[in-house]
Amino acid sequence: MTTLSESPVLQESPYVPRFGTIVESRMLTAQEKFFRIVMEDGRPLDYKPGQFVEVSIFGIGEAPISICSSPTQGGFFELTVRKAGMVTAKMHELNTGDTVGIRGPFGNGFDPAAIKGQNVLFVAGGLGLAPARGLIRWVFDRRADYKDVTLLVGARTPADLLFRDEIKEWQSRPDCQTLVTVDRADETWTGNKGVITRLFRKIKIDPANTFAVIVGPPIMFKFAVLEVLSEGVPENHVICSLERRMKCGLGKCGHCQIRNVYVCQEGPVFTYDFVKKLREGI
Amino acid sequence: MSRLLPRANLEGVVAALRSAGYRVVGPVRRGSLVTYDEISSAADLALDVIITRDSIKKFVLPRTEVVARFNRDAAGKVSVLDATAAPQPTVILGCRPCDAAALPIDDLVFAWDSTDRFWFSRREAVRLVTIACANCDESCFCTSVGGAPDSPEGSDVLLTETAAGDYEVQALGERGAELLAKFPGLRDAPAADRRVAAVPQRFDLSAAVTALEKNFESPFWRQTALRCVGCGCCTFVCPTCHCFDLVDEGPAYHSERRRNWDACQMKNFTLHASGHNPRPWQEHRYRQRIMHKFLYYPSRLGRTLCTGCGRCVRACPVNLSLLQVVSDLAAGRANALPTSAGEVKK
Numbered sequence: 362m363t364t365l366s367e368s369p370v371l372q373e374s375p376y377v378p379r380f381g382t383i384v385e386s387r388m389l390t391a392q393e394k395f396f397r398i399v400m401e402d403g404r405p406l407d408y409k410p411g412q413f414v415e416v417s418i419f420g421i422g423e424a425p426i427s428i429c430s431s432p433t434q435g436g437f438f439e440l441t442v443r444k445a446g447m448v449t450a451k452m453h454e455l456n457t458g459d460t461v462g463i464r465g466p467f468g469n470g471f472d473p474a475a476i477k478g479q480n481v482l483f484v485a486g487g488l489g490l491a492p493a494r495g496l497i498r499w500v501f502d503r504r505a506d507y508k509d510v511t512l513l514v515g516a517r518t519p520a521d522l523l524f525r526d527e528i529k530e531w532q533s534r535p536d537c538q539t540l541v542t543v544d545r546a547d548e549t550w551t552g553n554k555g556v557i558t559r560l561f562r563k564i565k566i567d568p569a570n571t572f573a574v575i576v577g578p579p580i581m582f583k584f585a586v587l588e589v590l591s592e593g594v595p596e597n598h599v600i601c602s603l604e605r606r607m608k609c610g611l612g613k614c615g616h617c618q619i620r621n622v623y624v625c626q627e628g629p630v631f632t633y634d635f636v637k638k639l640r641e642g643i
Numbered sequence: 644m645s646r647l648l649p650r651a652n653l654e655g656v657v658a659a660l661r662s663a664g665y666r667v668v669g670p671v672r673r674g675s676l677v678t679y680d681e682i683s684s685a686a687d688l689a690l691d692v693i694i695t696r697d698s699i700k701k702f703v704l705p706r707t708e709v710v711a712r713f714n715r716d717a718a719g720k721v722s723v724l725d726a727t728a729a730p731q732p733t734v735i736l737g738c739r740p741c742d743a744a745a746l747p748i749d750d751l752v753f754a755w756d757s758t759d760r761f762w763f764s765r766r767e768a769v770r771l772v773t774i775a776c777a778n779c780d781e782s783c784f785c786t787s788v789g790g791a792p793d794s795p796e797g798s799d800v801l802l803t804e805t806a807a808g809d810y811e812v813q814a815l816g817e818r819g820a821e822l823l824a825k826f827p828g829l830r831d832a833p834a835a836d837r838r839v840a841a842v843p844q845r846f847d848l849s850a851a852v853t854a855l856e857k858n859f860e861s862p863f864w865r866q867t868a869l870r871c872v873g874c875g876c877c878t879f880v881c882p883t884c885h886c887f888d889l890v891d892e893g894p895a896y897h898s899e900r901r902r903n904w905d906a907c908q909m910k911n912f913t914l915h916a917s918g919h920n921p922r923p924w925q926e927h928r929y930r931q932r933i934m935h936k937f938l939y940y941p942s943r944l945g946r947t948l949c950t951g952c953g954r955c956v957r958a959c960p961v962n963l964s965l966l967q968v969v970s971d972l973a974a975g976r977a978n979a980l981p982t983s984a985g986e987v988k989k
């Protein structure tokens with residue numbers, strides 16, 4: 362039988378993954394592991410922040426994972442993987458030097474050009490910080506293109522907080538306001554306590570010139586949207602990234618469908634005025 | 644004048660197609676079921692049945708198919724191997740018009756944005772010799788969704804039974820003419836009376852679509868889907884249902900990636916890794932199937948995702964009839980339900 366490198370047919374097959382090498386890996390929390398990956402064939406993944414890839418563990422299966430890096434940073438991409446099922450559990454056993462299969466990138470991703478020249482408010486809860494981080498890093502790497510940047514980050518407990526070192530770095534930046542809260546604090550925690558929506562009391566929003574990027578679990582999304590809308594941010598300036606059980610990534614297998622939209626193709630990033638009409642969206 | 648295939652010559656057709664290198668399949672009896680399977684003689688064909696239990700979908704979108712193979716060597720190095728075998732040239736003899744019509748509808752989803760070569764390589768290898776329906780039953784509703792018991796849609800050759808029991812032959816397109824040239828014993832004959840079932844129109848499709856647009860949140864769905872057990876039977880027998888799953892199987896050192904039939908009626912179909920499920924209840928999943936077929940797919944790809952074969956009506960273990968549900972919608976019975984009264988606390 363011919364192999365991938367010998368068969369042009371196979372190289373074209375949308376179901377056949379390319380190989381990626383893990384060049385950096387570390388645990389972010391007890392449940393989440395971080396990977397930096399470089400494509401083995403030397404052809405970098407041509408991606409936008411907010412897109413996702415299907416990661417293969419050969420013989421175990423595939424899982425859709427958001428890219429958490431920005432293409433402004435180099436010829437690699439990064440993933441944050443929560444241990445939740447068979448594939449992700451196996452991924453947690455992998456380390457620097459190991460190989461995974463990669464299909465994609467899939468989806469529309471964030472459009473950093475569309476929010477240029479505006480204030481950007483990020484509201485990221487839990488694992489939602491991973492996809493949001495791609496755009497956050499883009500904005501910091503092109504900082505002059507954007508006006509005021511505000512980051513609201515929420516986690517269930519201090520131990521669940523992702524990218525703690527980076528968040529500290531963001532907090533020390535003079536060109537942005539970064540607020541962090543946890544739902545349930547412990548004795549070591551000196552920061553904000555309570556759900557992420559409570560942070561809205563501490564910030565000022567200029568609704569006419571602000572885009573709000575909201576990524577997090579459905580319950581957080583519902584309430585965070587209410588906050589930004591009540592501040593007067595227009596619905597088409599509220600940007601969210603939806604989670605779905607993507608399988609093929611090609612708009613065929615049906616898993617990610619919401620009404621007549623394939624989230625793996627037209628999404629996962631939508632504006633709220635559109636998501637609202639989908640009704641089954643959130 | 645028309646081209647006629649005497650019924651006695653069906654045997655010659657099977658032999659000719661087989662010697663031309665085709666696998667010939669048709670409706671055959673397997674115990675108490677009638678299913679599409681390979682035949683070696685026209686005598687195997689169960690042409691008296693109205694419709695088979697399963698559709699011809701399995702010849703284009705198999706229940707399970709390998710889309711890639713992986714080898715892992717002793718050092719742990721993985722190589723991806725080609726899994727594409729040329730599909731076997733196949734003639735489906737005795738296909739029904741409602742089955743043939745399903746393939747061009749599904750072509751749309753397998754061709755939009757990117758072309759699915761697994762679907763289209765099989766599609767290319769399969770020829771449909773359809774026999775128009777001389778009879779129908781109370782579950783048939785092709786005429787309600789734009790089809791007909793003698794529709795040529797999707798077929799390569801259409802056979803229509805005459806009063807004398809022979810078949811009037813019609814080749815459709817180049818593929819059909821090429822195939823028909825292989826049929827022995829055709830003769831010209833004066834047009835005879837044709838035996839075609841009178842399938843009554845059961846509902847007004849546009850009224851059903853309007854009702855779906857208005858009733859996403861109607862209590863109609865809960866009331867209707869209460870008895871649905873979520874077995875997915877309706878999707879598996881359906882000629883147009885095409886959702887699939889991708890899974891890896893086999894030992895890690897020599898595994899396969901397979902594409903298997905999946906069903907929107909299953910809870911796990913949309914279950915996220917987080918435990919959140921955007922369609923948590925059966926009513927949501929039942930609504931999805933009806934909405935997808937009659938509202939979403941047509942609005943996106945231009946065709947109703949149903950050919951009226953009625954298989955889901957016959958196969959449902961709890962007698963939850965799609966025909967009845969869509970008829971109810973078209974008759975405005977969902978609109979009549981109050982939207983807030985009778986809410987059940989979940």
